[in-house]
Amino acid sequence: MPESISKGCPSPVTWTGRTVRLLDQRWLPARETYVDCDSSDAVAEAIHAMVVxxxxxxxxxxxxGLALAARNTTRLDALAAAGQRLKAARPTAVNLAWAVDRVLARCKTEQGLAADVLAEAQAIEAEDLRANHAMARHGAECLQGTVNVYTHCNTGSLATAGFGTALGVVRQLHAEGRLGQVFVGETRPWLQGARLTAWELAMDGIEPTLIVDSAAASVMRSGAVDVVITGADRVTADGDVLNKIGTYSLAVLARHHGLRMMVVAPMSTVDLDTTSASEIEIEQRPAEEVTAWNGERVAPQGVSVFNPVFDATPYALIDWIVTEQGVFTPPAS
Structure with missing residues (x-):
């Protein structure tokens, strides 16, 4: 399979030489619009606002974003401050802090700072694309015969430098002629499954079946699913997985119905400095994401809202954690 993004899916992040151009995923699939960020703070705001x-x-x-900052300063302390603002945009996803720290680690002197930062950013993008294809191959090798998949949120080209993590495995199975049905959970409250994953798959000629999140147990009970495949925003040293809210529920349901659970994530998502999920700050999103729909309020005024964007799935409920370096399985698997 060629080392490229999916057939028709636009890139979520593009370096134009003057700006960081971000595909505004808040409006997909209704319209394809872009946000041009001309500063690191604009990139941080776009990350926080879920543009990317x-x-x-x-x-x-x-x-x-750091490459933009480095065009306007030759001071390492100013670049580090821009990095801290970027990391604060979304604290749970470890790739954000990992990428910032990796770029900053390359910058030992102020001479040639802009060139060094840009070169490291380009290396991170290229490595992620290669990792996606490696994970796709490793994940597909774990599965035998024709496979019916349930997937959650969006883990494809729109969520990566191209091709995808969990959705990369789906694409690999399709390329091998071994993909059966693909069930896509809508993924409330931002509907990344309905808006993004279903759109990506359709663009690749894969026909998904979209279901509401609360129908997952019924689909599993019907026998139509063989494996749940998701991505991850952070994997702790003990194998706990932080991912889109609802992943833990799917892992519990999969175990109850005798199905397998696969998590696909690059090594940049593995946080060896954190022992377990209990140590991680779980990002809370605004209440309006739950109380309103398309600008119209659907819940009563004053109602309390619990809106975490991630949950934690224990390693014991996961059959495979797939990375570009190989596959990890719990001792009891």
């Missing part, structure tokens, strides 16, 4: 999302894509965007 998906852990690897956020990391790539942040790296290029």
């Amino acid at each position: 999302r998906g852990a690897p894509a956020i990391g790539v965007a942040a790296a290029y």
Whole structure:
């Protein structure tokens, strides 16, 4: 399979030489619009506002955000301050901090700063694309015969430098002629599954079946699913997985129904400095994401809202964690 993005999916992050151009994923699939960021702070705001999302894509965007900062300063302390503002945009996804720290680590002197930062950002983007294809091959090798898949959120070209993590495995299975049905959970409250994953798959000639999140148990019980495949925003040293809210529920349901659970994520998502998920700050999103729909309020005024964007899935509920370096399985698997 060629080392490229999917057939028709536009890139979520593009370095233009003057700006970081971000595909505004808040409006997909209704319209394809772009946000041109001309400063690192503009990139940080776009990350926070979900213009760009998906852990690897956020990391790539942040790296290029530092390239913008380095055009306007030759001071290492100013570049580091820009990096801190970028990292604060979304604290849970470890790729963001990883990419910023990697770029800053390359900058030992102020001489040639802009060139060094840009070169490292470009390297991060290229490595992520190669990692996606490696993960796709490793993940597909874990699965035998024709496979019916349930996937959650969006883990494809829109969430990465191209091709995808969990969706990369789906694409690999399709290329091998071994993909059966693909069930896509809508993924409330931002509907990344309905808006983004279903759109990506259709562009690749793969016909998904979209379901509401609350129908996952019924689909599994029907026998139509063989494996749940998701991405991750952070994997801790003990194998706990932080991912889009609802992933933990799917892992519990999969275990109850005798199905397998696969998590696909690059090594940049692995956080060896954090022992378990209990140590991680879970990002809380605004209440309006739940109480309103398309600008119209659907919940009563004053209602309390719990809106975490991620949950934690214990390693014991996961059958495979697939990275570009290979596949990890819990001792009991």
